[in-house]
Amino acid sequence: MPDILIQAKGLKKQYDSRNVVNGVSITVHEKEILAIIGPNGAGKSTTIEMMLGIRKQDEGEVGYWVHDYRKSIGAQLQATPFFPGLTAIENLNLFAAFYKRKLPKQKAVELLTLCGLSEVVKTEASKLSGGQQKRLAIAVALVHDPKVVFLDEPTSALDPKSRREIHQLILDLNRKGTTVVFTSHDMDEVTKLSYRVIMIDQGMVIAEGTVKALCQKHGVQNLEELYLQLTMGEN
Numbered sequence: 498m499p500d501i502l503i504q505a506k507g508l509k510k511q512y513d514s515r516n517v518v519n520g521v522s523i524t525v526h527e528k529e530i531l532a533i534i535g536p537n538g539a540g541k542s543t544t545i546e547m548m549l550g551i552r553k554q555d556e557g558e559v560g561y562w563v564h565d566y567r568k569s570i571g572a573q574l575q576a577t578p579f580f581p582g583l584t585a586i587e588n589l590n591l592f593a594a595f596y597k598r599k600l601p602k603q604k605a606v607e608l609l610t611l612c613g614l615s616e617v618v619k620t621e622a623s624k625l626s627g628g629q630q631k632r633l634a635i636a637v638a639l640v641h642d643p644k645v646v647f648l649d650e651p652t653s654a655l656d657p658k659s660r661r662e663i664h665q666l667i668l669d670l671n672r673k674g675t676t677v678v679f680t681s682h683d684m685d686e687v688t689k690l691s692y693r694v695i696m697i698d699q700g701m702v703i704a705e706g707t708v709k710a711l712c713q714k715h716g717v718q719n720l721e722e723l724y725l726q727l728t729m730g731e732n
């Protein structure tokens with residue numbers, strides 16, 4: 498088993514006295530693609546934000562492979578605030594500066610091209626389409642060559658072609674050694690991309706393993722069936 502990069506243990510978070518994350522433990526291994534799945538409101542984003550250190554847990558702890566982990570983790574969250582009036586490439590440069598990096602123009606254009614944004618390099622970020630903004634958020638997450646990247650619903654709201662391109666981007670990144678943790682509601686996408694899946698429901702981990710092993714264990718044909726079986730009876 499490759500090295501452990503991040504180990505979250507017993508994470509709990511309450512909002513308004515409601516347990517939205519209720520004892521979640523997640524281990525992220527080096528060079529894997531880990532999918533975190535579960536119904537709307539299950540607590541996936543909150544868990545990710547606690548793992549990123551941007552939301553404080555009420556209980557539990559998160560351990561990292563290095564002390565200064567923020568320098569080596571990238572994140573595309575569901576809403577990435579871009580800077581108004583700045584173009585795609587200017588936003589990228591600004592985010593690079595936050596990491597104390599100077600992004601050479603060629604590298605910035607390469608990254609935008611990798612994320613399918615070569616034609617809108619100089620377009621104001623706020624004028625990009627929803628899907629293009631999502632791609633820019635992914636580019637921003639990669640600006641400092643992170644060792645681990647968290648992508649929260651990287652393909653939601655994308656058209657099928659863009660979705661495929663993001664799949665390829667995730668696979669390419671992983672091939673180059675980047676560890677990827679992502680969330681998705683698309684079970685085919687999860688099956689195609691992930692080495693391992695963690696299913697969260699009502700703030701708790703209800704299943705964990707490879708898609709193949711989980712399907713065998715529960716006697717189902719595919720991940721969607723498993724998902725429906727394990728979350729049945731909920732509204």
Ligand SMILES: Nc1ncnc2c1ncn2[C@@H]1O[C@H](COP(=O)(O)OP(=O)(O)OP(=O)(O)O)[C@@H](O)[C@H]1O
Nearest residue numbers: 512513517535536537538539540541542543544575
């Ligand atoms: N800042 C907040 N204040 C109050 N409640 C919150 C806050 N953030 C999240 N919640 C609530 O916590 C619960 C879990 O939200 P979270 O965004 O983690 O779910 P999720 O699994 O990522 O859902 P989705 O798949 O819809 O993105 C939801 O009921 C949500 O309304």
